[in-house]
Each structure stands twice: as C-alpha cells, then as structure tokens.
Amino acid sequence: MGENDMPVKRLSFLALLLALSMVLYMTIGSRGNWDFVLAFRGTKLLAIIAVSVAVSTSTLLFQTIAQNRILTPSIMGFDALYVLIITMMVYFFSGQGMLSFGSYGLFAFNTLIMLLASFLLFGTLIFEHGRDLTRMILTGVILGTLFRSLTSFATRMIDPNEYAHIQIASYASFNSFNTELLYIGVAVIIACLIFVWTIRHRLDVISLGYDVAVNLGENVRTVQLLALAVIAILVSVSTALVGPVAFLGLLVVSIAHLLTPSPNHSTLLLSSALISCIILVGGQTIMERMLSLSTPLAVVIDFVGGLVFLLLLLQRLKK
Amino acid sequence: MISVRNLTHQLGQQTILDDLSLTIPKGKVTALVGANGAGKSTLLSLITRLMKLQDGQILIDNMNVGETPNDALARKLSILPQSIQLEPRLTVRELVSFGRYPHAKGRMQKQDWNKVDEALTVLDLNELADRQLDTLSGGQRQRAYVAMTYAQDTEYMLLDEPLNNMDIAASRSLMRVLRELCEHHGRTIVIVLHDINYASGYADNVVALADGKIDQEGTPLDVVDSAFLHRIYGTDAKVHILDDRPFVQV
C-alpha cells in the first residue's frame, strides 16, 4: 500500500510515448500553418485526451466495484443508456423546446437523469449480484440491447431536422466531437479525476472484497455508490463529447493490468489513463496522418477490444 | 468483553441463531466449537458486522456493533473470515500491509512498516514476503491472511478456522502466537476450531454451539468429555486427561 512502490520506469516510459504521439499528432502534415493547426488540432487533441481518461477511469472504477476484470460500463450498457436518454429528450420535448434549455442546461439535465437511472438500474445489481458474473453479463447484454432498440425506435419517430442534436452522441467518432460542450466537459472530467484520486486508497481496500474491506473499516456501499456516481458522470461526458466507445475501456484497462500489475489504484489509474491516451492519440495519428486510412479508429479499437473480451471470457470459463 | 444478547438470526425460513446470549471474557482465548452448520461463522460475522444484525444486541466493551462507525470498530476488532477470495496478484507483503489500513488510511508511516515486518516474522513469512498469493500453497496463504490480521493490531481478534490447510508445525506455532498475544499483550482471542485437541490444548474457555444455541461453555476440562463429543458431533471417541487437559483419541 502507498505510493512508494509505483513502477516509475514503466509509467515514465508510457508518458514519453504519449508525449511523442502528441507531438506527431500536432505536427505531421501541418505544412507550417501553425496558427490554424495549433488551434484546430489543439482542441481536437484536448477532446481526445479528455475522453481517453474519462473512459479508462470509469472502466477501472467499475471493475473495482463490480469485482471483476471483464465487465465495463459500456458492456453493461451505460453509454447506451445515455444515448437513450438524450434521444428521448429530443423525442418528447422536440428540438426547439430542448434548445431553450441551452446546451449546458440540457447536458446537466441529461447527466442528472443518467445518475438517477444508473443508481436505480446498476446500484442494486452491483450490491446484490456483483459477484455473480454470469448474471451481470446477461443483465448487461439485455439492458444494452433494450436501450439500443428503444433508441432506434425513438430515432425513427424523430423529425430528421432534429436528428442533428443526437448524432454526435450516437456514433463513436474521434473526428467529429461536440465543440460546444468541450470546455465544460473537460472541467467536469477534471473534477471527477481529482475526486477519484482522493479516494484511491479506499478503492484499493474495496478491491479486496466485501468481508476484508469491512474488516478494515471501509463502508463498502458508500464507496460503491460514490464510484457509481462518478462512472455515470464520466460516461455522460465522454458519450456527449464523442459518442459510445464500446470496447476501448476494456482494452486499455487489460493492457494496464499487464504492463503495470499492481493492487494500487494510484498506479492503475495513471497507467490506464496513459495507455488510453496513447491508443487514441497514437491511433489517430497513424490511421489518419500516416496511413490515410478511411477505416475509423473506433472500428479498429472495437475489433481488438472485442477480441480481448472474448479471450477474458473464455479464460474465465475454463477455470 | 464481548457481550451478545438475545441474538436471533434467520436466513429465509431457517433460524440460524436462536435467541443466543453469550459473554466472552476479555484477555482470554475462547474457542468456538460445534458441528458443521451449527452457526459459528454466522455468529462471528454478526459480532464483526460482516452480516447485518437482525435481532438482538452485541457490545464490544462499550461499543454497540451496528451503531459504532466502521473504522472505529476496525481499530478495535479484527476478523479473519472462513473463506476469502482475494486479488491473486497481491504479494504477501502488500496483503499484510493492508492490515495497517485502519490506522494509516493509506499513508504508511515507519511504525506501520515495522508492524508489517513484525507480522511477517511472527508468522514465518519473511522468505515468502515478495511472492504473489496465487503462487503459495493453501497453508502458506492462510498464514499470510493471519499475518494481515496480526498487523491490524486490534484488542479483539476473531479467527474463523485459521488452522485450515495448516500443517502441525504452522498450527502449533500460530496457537502459541495467539496465546502469547493474549498473555503478554492483553489481547482477546475468539477462534473457531474443529480440532478439539487444539481447543483443549490452547484455549482458556470452550464455547460449544449446536442448532443456533449455546450448548455448553466452560474450561476445556469442564466441557470436553465423551458425552460432549457424542452430543455435539454424534461421534463416540475416548477422552484422556493429560496435565489437566482433555485430549480426544482420534
């Protein structure tokens, strides 16, 4: 326990790799047009990094409170739920009515509903059946499918002119993101990260399981609820900014466990955030700038992340 | 002193503990015995708030379990549960250092690390300190769990079948450590044991549980005889007395 045993070398290496990806991302193909490039690519980079860290952190938190390394907020249907909420908002209140909220107000309102819905749907599930992996997976699959079907049903009823309001949140894309919400989104994410950092030791204790954590004096339910709230907020922000990212979280946290195995959240939070940023920033740079591929990065990440999911699941079934 | 008053606990239709009252004296080693399913683990879980109290009252000195904040209780009493499944990638030293959490809250000081080293030494784990839990044998792992409880350094220690998987040397050495903690450091120890000979050999008091009730309590000499074994376990075994301690011929 404590920060004295952080794998400093590996974390520094990851930080270096990230710095390199960022420099390449900003400079390749810029043709010396610095004013424009810095402003344009700079905001994009900010969005990508904010989302990367939001996804890695929410995934790590979820795995800690649900006591497994296979499920993630996306797999459980958290981001599908957010998309459903905002689609419903458009459907019921119509685009015009919504706009009178202002986009900040709307985002705040959606996030609030997301918080309540997460507590209702996932709170009891984690409390009562957290240890029952099969049940968790089935519930996640069912909820995710339900949310997506409801969303696509509602989408069909929506006036095409108003569809623009939900487009960004509905599909993962690291190129088109919600510029309006960027700065407020980044601020919310930073606030969440600071909070998570203050409870990192409590998370370490929770990951030892209910009995041991209670013996050590932790209020397991309280920490689980706090974490669930942070997860709901982080998923709301990242989905609002770039859309649902599916298997990204699973991919980066699995890599973090491999590269920097540790029971300490201080280490895991840092390494998974770094890895997440490297994958998105580096991935964007390679796919777009260097190879000029038209396949979206999200597709590649989901393919690889999906394979990791299957592997973990098979491994677990074999035991 | 741990005082349990009118404790009743039900799971589904089944009554696990039935209006049970019990006083566990301070500064003694108390062995809790009884057949499989008698309710020993349930009783321990209720005393240590791992399970929610349904009916009755439990006092640890003047602390009312259920009303006292969790972290205050964690500095007063510790529990080694019967079955723990832990993060397999923890090293032994990391695990044991978690025992300091109620005191250090993640900010380990010099004296915390000293206590960790002491726990590792007392439980003969120095050579295994940097091994991961999933590379240990069952008995070695059990010793690591006990070391975590030792490092927690509480006045009351409750251990649910700590001798599980331990060989005779490890078992005897743990029992001696517990006696030493009790005699020279004023600790109160409650230990669930299945081997009556360990109870007779090391405990000051034996409490026998049957069908969710206290069947009998007293010194080993008072409690353990053939009739007792027949009643509690339904087995017929001879009991010999050696140096004022009853021993079961197995």
Ligand SMILES: Nc1ncnc2c1ncn2[C@@H]1O[C@H](COP(=O)(O)OP(=O)(O)OP(=O)(O)O)[C@@H](O)[C@H]1O
């Ligand atoms: N979750 C549960 N639901 C229903 N009954 C349970 C549950 N857990 C335990 N029991 C029952 O409660 C009774 C007491 O269990 P407990 O674990 O306290 O026994 P024990 O004395 O510790 O036994 P052992 O020596 O086998 O550890 C048993 O009959 C058991 O079947």
Ligand SMILES: [Mg+2]
């Ligand atoms: Mg038991």
